[in-house]
Amino acid sequence: MEEVQKELNKLLELQDIDLRIRALDEQSTDGYAKLDVDQEGIDACIVEAEDLKERLEVVGKEKRDVEIELEDETTRLKDRQTKLMNVQTNREYQSLLKEIEHTKGDNKRRAEEIERYAEIAAAMEEKINNLETEAKESGEALATERAEVDKLTTDLEKKKTKIAKTRGAKIKKINASIYKRYEQLRERRNGIAIVAVTDGVCQGCFMTIPPQQFNEVLRGDQLHTCPTCQRMMFHQAVSEED
Numbered sequence: 471m472e473e474v475q476k477e478l479n480k481l482l483e484l485q486d487i488d489l490r491i492r493a494l495d496e497q498s499t500d501g502y503a504k505l506d507v508d509q510e511g512i513d514a515c516i517v518e519a520e521d522l523k524e525r526l527e528v529v530g531k532e533k534r535d536v537e538i539e540l541e542d543e544t545t546r547l548k549d550r551q552t553k554l555m556n557v558q559t560n561r562e563y564q565s566l567l568k569e570i571e572h573t574k575g576d577n578k579r580r581a582e583e584i585e586r587y588a589e590i591a592a593a594m595e596e597k598i599n600n601l602e603t604e605a606k607e608s609g610e611a612l613a614t615e616r617a618e619v620d621k622l623t624t625d626l627e628k629k630k631t632k633i634a635k636t637r638g639a640k641i642k643k644i645n646a647s648i649y650k651r652y653e654q655l656r657e658r659r660n661g662i663a664i665v666a667v668t669d670g671v672c673q674g675c676f677m678t679i680p681p682q683q684f685n686e687v688l689r690g691d692q693l694h695t696c697p698t699c700q701r702m703m704f705h706q707a708v709s710e711e712d
């Protein structure tokens with residue numbers, strides 16, 4: 471009876487150590503996971519800005535095409551107006567006048583189009599600017615956060631090294647086959663290999679264990695495993711506070 475209790479106590483101490491190590495690992499992993507999420511947000515801003523820049527270039531090119539057209543047509547319009555002074559026949563005069571009016575209408579439309587392109591380009595430039603500012607500011611904040619997580623991880627590693635030394639000393643005192651079982655369970659049962667049984671209920675899987683087995687766990691003269699989750703069990707009386 472004494473022996474089993476001693477063995478259980480050693481396992482519980484070991485499990486406590488392993489849970490502390492796991493908690494330290496999680497702190498670091500969670501820290502880096504958050505940084506990854508932030509980085510994804512920044513990358514999305516950059517991609518969107520790059521995409522907008524490409525579209526802005528297209529808009530700029532389309533705008534320039536219309537501007538060149540307008541310039542050419544304005545020159546031709548001036549030529550026609552000059553010609554108008556020197557025409558000989560009324561028919562020629564009327565025809566030229568019609569052309570001039572037509573070109574004026576087209577040029578008005580072209581000028582409006584240029585203005586629309588300019589408005590679109592301005593809106594795009596503003597959006598690009600906002601995205602780039604956001605990416606830059608978030609990037610700076612992220613660099614600060616990353617330095618903090620790196621520092622935290624270094625501290626955690628130091629703590630872990632210390633704990634690992636204690637762990638090494640502890641496992642030397644545990645029965646080899648029990649330790650092997652502990653490691654297997656820890657792997658398969660999310661880090662919890664040994665659990666309390668309270669009021670006949672396994673605190674690992676919360677299933678009721680058979681009454682006969684519960685009585686044997688209470689006696690504590692051998693190591694029992696939960697029939698449902700296979701974890702090693704020890705008895706724990708219901709606490710007064712509960």
Ligand SMILES: [Zn+2]
Binds near residue numbers: 698
């Ligand atoms: Zn169980």
